[in-house]
Amino acid sequence: MLLEGKKLLVTGVLMDSSIAFHVARLAQEQGAEVILTSFGRTFRITQSIAKRLPTTPEVIELDVSDQEHLDTLAERLREHTDHLDGVVHSIGFAPAGAFNFLEADWEDVATAVQVSAYSLKSLTVASLPLMGEGGSVVGLTLDATKAWPVYDWMGVAKAAFESTNRYLARDLGPKGIRSNLVSAGPIATTAARSIPMFEQFEKWGERSPLGWDLRDAEPAAKACVALLSDWFPATTGEIVHVDGGFHAMGF
Template sequence: MGILEGKNVLVTGVTMNTSIAYSVARIAAEQGATVIVSNFGRAMSLSNRVIQKLEPVPPLIELDVTDDDHLAALPDKIREHVDHLDGVVHSIAYANPETAFADGFLTTPWSDVSQALQVSAYSLATLTTACKPLFGDSASVVGLDFDNSVSWPVYGWMGVSKSTLQSVSRYLARYLGADGVRVNLVAAGPLDTLAKRAIPGGEQFNQVWDERAPLGWDSKDYDSAAKAVVALLSDWFPRTTGEIVHVDGGMHSTGA
């Protein structure tokens, strides 16, 4: 038996087989979970293609976390496949690559800043709230993070969004703990995902990690972060909430 045997899990943001969310969906199923995945818009065709490699092929539902109608309809969409949820994985982030990254921090318009914050951070709260009617006596929500306790070159407003995501997760942990809902984040090091490739100059992160991560770093090792997510979805962390689990080769613990 796997550590997610009998559990139902929604994994958002499964777009490519090089995404952490894809590895989460695969490993969760291997560990016994019934998995549902989501995406929206033009990315749906990419998701539909890539999930055919999973066994079993999970249901794919459309979910735009910035669309109130999508969020309101989410419980009914989930109930078409399972009667409840035990876990939710938030793998959603976006910032305008032309304005919000690199050296544009001081000139990024509010419209792009607000979009980054809504998609990348506020959506953790709205997604969790939308799924809450499906939770039983306990549930686990896990978001994917990049540690932003310090500033980074080129990361710009996505860094601010990640700081906001961390704060949102702590407040969700506070307000949902009485309902048996745990809310945690997994802060992965830089992986060669579609999202990272969209960051101008994002390859700089790999060099920093290569030089400083005590355990070393493999930018194509998606499974290490995914295994941490799956562990937090399981019953093996029953009293852990509001936490950030670092899967970054130890980079967060090192100085200059």
């Protein structure tokens, strides 16, 4: 099994349609122990959804915009594990105002950047006390090389997210820890459906050489599991596209 004996922290499990849920499921099936995070009104939802996994994992509270949560993360994780082999970042949020590029105010933009980009660094640093050589950080993105319709400041935040990954790879490399992203095609998750442009992705499959199923999160989840494993020991700072090949086509 790819993840035999590994211990992972997985963020972003809200519904069983989410990529993070399928990462957690496949990771368990591949031999890993998993801990989930959630907070606020979604905490009980995550606890309920967690019961649908092969083994019901612990769920700990973590709001990546709350410094106290970050400062105490390692201590609280030690109640359930003595170390981490991997961290999955599947977190993104932008206020409604951030989806209007020219009219968005800094407060909305700052929230989008903090939660959707800076949190890759803050979550990783908060987890470092439990991570050692061979560790892997994996995040989920949507191709930030394009100016997508209506995505606006979330698109800018994703560009910052992808840059953050490269700097993490630089600074974590000497510690023997890798940092990579999976650029997934659109998945019809609860979070994605809240983005105003989501309905425009319906034809993604027509423009992808391999096709694309908006309802199938497993291909992206499999890529995450592979990057969490020991099968990419010399890969870091990378963005692996799992989008049916859409990103490589010209239109």
